[in-house]
Amino acid sequence: MPLTSLRSARATKAVLPLWVLLVSAATLWPFWLAFATPSSGYAFMVRDMMIPARMPLNDLNEGLSSSAPRAIPQDTLLSVFLPPLSTVWIVAAMVLFCAMAGMVYTAWWVRRTVGASLPVQMVASLLLVWNPFTIERMLQGQWSIVVAMWLLPAIAYTSTFKQRGPMLFFLGIAAFTPTGWMLGGVIALVCARSWLVAGAQLFLAAPWLLVTVFNGSDVSADSSSAAAFAARAESGVGTLGALMGLGGIWNSEAVPDSRTGWSAAIGVLLCALMVMGAWGAREIIRRHSGVLVVAALAIVVPFLLSTSAGVSVMGLLMDSVPGAGLLRDSQKFVALAVPGMTLLLARAVQVIAGWLNSGRWLVSSATGILIVLTVPALPAEMSPLKAQRLAPEWTQIVNAVSQPTHSSTLLLPPGNYRVQDGRPVVDPALKLLPGNPIDPGFLIVDDKLVDGDPTAIALLQDTMNGEDHLAENSVGWVLVDRDSIANGTDTSAMDQLLAQHQVVVKSDRYELYHIADATPHAHENSSLPIFLGVGLYWFIFGLGLCLSVWQIVLWRRKEFAPTPDQ
Template sequence: MTTQDHGPSPHPGRHRQLLLHLWCILLTAVVFWPFLATLVSYAAPGGATTSLILRDMVVPHTMALNDLATGRDGLPRAIPQDTVLAWLSPLLPPPATASILMLAGGYLGALGAAGLALQVGGRQGARTAAAVAPLVTVWNPYVAERLLQGHWSVVLAGVLLPSVALCAVRRTPWSVAALVALLVVCSLTPTGLILATVTAAVAALLSPTPARRLLTVAGVGAVLSLPWLVPTLLHVGAGATRSDAAGAALFAARAESGVGTVGALAGLGGIWNADAVPASRDAWAPVSTGAGVVLAVLAAVAAVLLWRRGNRRGAPLVWLALTAVVVPALMSTGPGVAVTGWALEYLPGAGLVRDSQKFVVLALPGLIVLLTAGITRAAGTGPRALAATTATVVALTWVSVPGLPRDLADLAPVELDAGYAGLADQVSDWQEENATTARILLWPPGNYRVTEGRPALDPALKMLPGRPLDPGYLIVDGELVDGNPGTVGALSDLTAGEDTLADRGVDLVVIDNGGTDGADDTGVQAVLRHHEEIWSSGRWSLYGTATPEAG
């Protein structure tokens, strides 16, 4: 036996890289398991055609390239996300597309966080920091809360921010191409594009050629914003581009048990909807909420130590992190709500920023920079200090959402009622017979339904061809907030028993008998009694409205 048989591996660096990749894959699979389950259901022979349904996330097994998906109705709420999913729908089921994006994004985001830690860290402890950074990126309250709210594409952009920052900093030949590709993926939603563009612009200040990199980021960001910016500008005089001032208070960041609003935001939590808070985080509060604050305090201590030592590596990202916490906190105060409310009412497109808590994820790259600094400083003190610091960061990260995989059980894929597909087929047949694009009114009022036992946007809005009319309103303390005036007026008339359907250009009416409980349909039945019932199933009825029958 030679001495080489007992020698070290000739490629230790490759082994470490392989372990890091496997670690990122494992984290992604554990946290984003509902998307993995969805992909498996489509990949398995004879698998079910499942859908992703929860609150704002409605990704049915098939989607129509209707006016809502393309923005032709003047309300670019889900553009270009739904445009891409609907366009690819004949080739790849939308849930599979969304799942591939989420799983790939989670892996690349985790890997980018490790790369960012190596980029800004010193020689000692950087590898340990590179192993911790992926955990902080995908296992946090922001990811869990936004997924439970249904904002999957916002989460996709959020976890990619460390990768965006890394590509903006590096000057390798592929970094610019990778940065552009990441911006394209993040631009699936306007919020995602804003998050990625701001992060890239700030991180570009750390690059060897900041001016050139900033111009690249600004140019790409401007081009990618056109799909939702153009419809907004074209309808700048319409009420649909402005929001009700009451939405400012509704969407303000929410205080959490024991830590208040600032503490909640510092821990990457504080979503406005209490129903979207993970069950384990709620049950463990104030321990879980306090864990995020302690982690933020540790990061702040690391920032002070760096500043005193003259090490300001990554400082722009740190300042961005501070801004990402402070600004939403200010917007949740009385004066902040008043200013935001004014902007919502008078500035077109201001509704994009009324949910200010979603921008707190901008703190993620800066948090990684600071935690990396703390871990590398501990490594310089000795192995015991390194182990203690690492264990503390890992423990605090876990405790902030202690039951994260289980908490996302409501996100598991489901099979939609076959009646949705039948309804879409009937509308498609009607359009072919009449050689026109149908304007479709859905009743009961509102765009939320109870679907497969979950509150969610009505899947029919995504599946019906033509022009399904989205009322787009919210109910705040019993008052109507926002909404498309024409669609809201048509629904009000129908509910009151006034037949203004033809005058308003409505071609078809869909009655959902099981989507909303307790709706009074007396007036609706009085109107539709004089119109032809085209199709009916156990839950849905479809009426033509062009030519009322004699009473």
């Protein structure tokens, strides 16, 4: 190869990694910034995301409680396998690694499927990270679902081209939560059509599957919540248009301010360009029909489930099928469209460049601007994801509850969420306290009570009404968060009840009471299902990691092997 050509090839290889680093720094800067925070006393706190620097192994993440195992194996793995390092650092590293790996594999995916040149690879990889799904789900605190979405092109690539080690590795990361498990599994099964994928998925589901089957975790959901969790329409484009642009999350409060009707319309325009990419691409459609069909269904099905008839069907499903509540937030499954969307967008950019007889750098740049305009202020709107300092009282609270009283902790006021800097966040006590913090399991959506453990709810109501049934229900501790009590709430009966018990911690915000002579909390469930399940999960994940490392070693040997001329 001539020296000038060799230098050009090396320069091209360097551009993509620099691009990936630049985009991740611009969009995910709160996670880069997390490495500058101390190793304790900080946490990621955004709605469903509560990741403290230290997370104990309690009844919730050990699968011993009766509540649905929504955060298994995520919280279990963060509690068991990673205690030496700050969990904040670990999660930040995971988010950044998955974003950058996803962007690189997206570039490889479009290069190998449609022959995309470097500028086209760059714009396709930009779409993966800079989109409404990323920011809306991040602001909802569902970081692990976003991570799974970013890895879908990587799973599609490794499944299609039989790279089994990386495929298992990426499937393992996606399976951090049941939703991610479903997303990764669908793409892998469609692309690989292999029994290996089906078997691996069974092992990766083992943690929450075994807990549900053997510990009898409650996986039921209120059918009335189907409407509350349906995909949401956006101004000017409706529900279908919102989904076409990877938007439409059910919670309007998680939508960034820069996501306007114009932004949604640009998302629809981009989707139209992707459809254009299918024009005349019969061979591509034939070879990757599975991914493209999934992309279409990922948009159409959530739209149909948002209609009145679809809401009724979902409600019926939730009433009759255990665990169907996992499907009610149907908008999250629009993530399945991403591998097909990136493929078609890359093809469309190349076709348009040919029609206009223009350079692909120009068309790719224009397309990149459109992608940015779907969420113009995305970098600034990521600011709520910065790691925040926990209240200093938590050290006293955790130390007190860590005393071996073999009892549960009741959390007041009723509800799973607390107010942090004016925003709701999952109650930190559920993640910070050892033992058995009682998870009531209910949500308030549009002023309606959704789901919930009837026993826990009844106990909370009795306590708020001044009826003391704490000791007989194995409650040895009561934690009150005064700042999260709604204005106008009458707490006089609760205050009179708690005044009869010992105050252990008291500050302007938090009060911790010790309930003497509480009946010991008896564990009806076993820890065996979660640890057996995590072992099976770890086997697949570890196998994928080892095979991936071996593949890299072989590639490096081949890359630096001397040529015959040498």
